[in-house]
Amino acid sequence: MRAVVFENYEQFPSLTDVPKPSPGPGDVLLRVAGAGACHSDVSVYRHFKEGQPGAQKPPFVLGHENSGWVEELGEGVSDRVKVGEAYLAYGPIGCGHCRKCAKGQDTYCENVATMPYMAVGLGRDGGMAEYVTVPAHHLVPLGDADPVDAAPLSDAGLTPYHAIKQALPHLNSGGRHALVIGLGGLGQIGVQILRALTGATVIATDVKPEARARAEQNGAITVGAGERQVEQIREITGGRGVDAAFDFVGVTPTIATAAASLAQGGRLTVVGIAGGTHEFSFFTTPYESYLTNSYWGTVEDLWEVVDMYRAGQIRPDVERFGMEDALEAYRKLESGEVAGRAVVVP
Numbered sequence: 001m002r003a004v005v006f007e008n009y010e011q012f013p014s015l016t017d018v019p020k021p022s023p024g025p026g027d028v029l030l031r032v033a034g035a036g037a038c039h040s041d042v043s044v045y046r047h048f049k050e051g052q053p054g055a056q057k058p059p060f061v062l063g064h065e066n067s068g069w070v071e072e073l074g075e076g077v078s079d080r081v082k083v084g085e086a087y088l089a090y091g092p093i094g095c096g097h098c099r100k101c102a103k104g105q106d107t108y109c110e111n112v113a114t115m116p117y118m119a120v121g122l123g124r125d126g127g128m129a130e131y132v133t134v135p136a137h138h139l140v141p142l143g144d145a146d147p148v149d150a151a152p153l154s155d156a157g158l159t160p161y162h163a164i165k166q167a168l169p170h171l172n173s174g175g176r177h178a179l180v181i182g183l184g185g186l187g188q189i190g191v192q193i194l195r196a197l198t199g200a201t202v203i204a205t206d207v208k209p210e211a212r213a214r215a216e217q218n219g220a221i222t223v224g225a226g227e228r229q230v231e232q233i234r235e236i237t238g239g240r241g242v243d244a245a246f247d248f249v250g251v252t253p254t255i256a257t258a259a260a261s262l263a264q265g266g267r268l269t270v271v272g273i274a275g276g277t278h279e280f281s282f283f284t285t286p287y288e289s290y291l292t293n294s295y296w297g298t299v300e301d302l303w304e305v306v307d308m309y310r311a312g313q314i315r316p317d318v319e320r321f322g323m324e325d326a327l328e329a330y331r332k333l334e335s336g337e338v339a340g341r342a343v344v345v346p
Ligand code: NAD
Pocket: 037, 038, 039, 040, 041, 043, 155, 156, 159, 181, 182, 183, 184, 185, 186, 187, 205, 206, 207, 208, 211, 225, 248, 249, 250, 251, 254, 270, 271, 272, 273, 274, 294, 295, 296, 333, 336, 340
């Protein structure tokens, strides 16, 4: 079958032929409906070096945002999983036996250090292929919802959802403001989730005017990337600053913008993995503010994200690419030319 393979560190992936997989015990074989191209893949093949924390050993098939139709059940899989029906696949893979995995929080697996891979499509073969195997207990049913548009939900939906859910105590009173920095795959869905789950005014920013225009359609007030950015954000909040900021870029300047825009007691969540830093001291952030990072989400969160999608509260903005154009999707993602989320449809 055709697949997008990450062959070696610091090397652009290749489109090549690999054997069709067969499902092991507890897994199912999915015929892929859609596989999203996440910006983290760019870090995987451009930046990570062997042995670095987070680096996943090549070769493997990329694609950690996957949906598809169940084609075959592996040994021991319940017939509650229906062959022929459409499901979304949760990506992270923990040991399955610690207290965090027991709660569907594979992202916090206590045995992560001894796991051979991090996720489907990150160390283990992913969904940028005609078929992928995934653990049966990580499937979320899609019913009659469009599985191609749903594919990005398993990361570009789940990751902002999880970050926002943790920040809800900061946003659930009147007069609240949220800031979203970086309006690509994750950020656009982040704006939609904030609008659906909170009454907060959503302020959004991106270097690209077309990304800001899309966020406005999703109900955000936007500010440009200029010098007056923090001042403009403060003006919109009546001088108070934002109660929660979500940085989907994560370079030093965006973290600085988010920190400078916070209200007293506000919460800054860094989601982007660009590796930017922020000096934390009594004087560099508002009093009693919270600084945190956020990693993906839980299986339960993903069920909730699918509920929101099926209720029409989340509408992923998908640009579809055929299998033979999959590498073009990554080229466009790198050059900032993807509108919304690129999804490969094999
Ligand atoms: P994307 O390429 O779809 O979107 C990034 C957006 O940020 C683009 O619209 C771009 O124009 C904008 N941008 C870039 N630099 C900017 C700057 N300096 N100021 C303002 N806007 C800027 O990327 P994505 O797939 O949405 O991923 C976003 C980030 O989140 C990446 O770093 C990715 O690796 C990371 N990520 C983290 C997790 C997690 O669990 N923490 C999960 C998925 C992705």
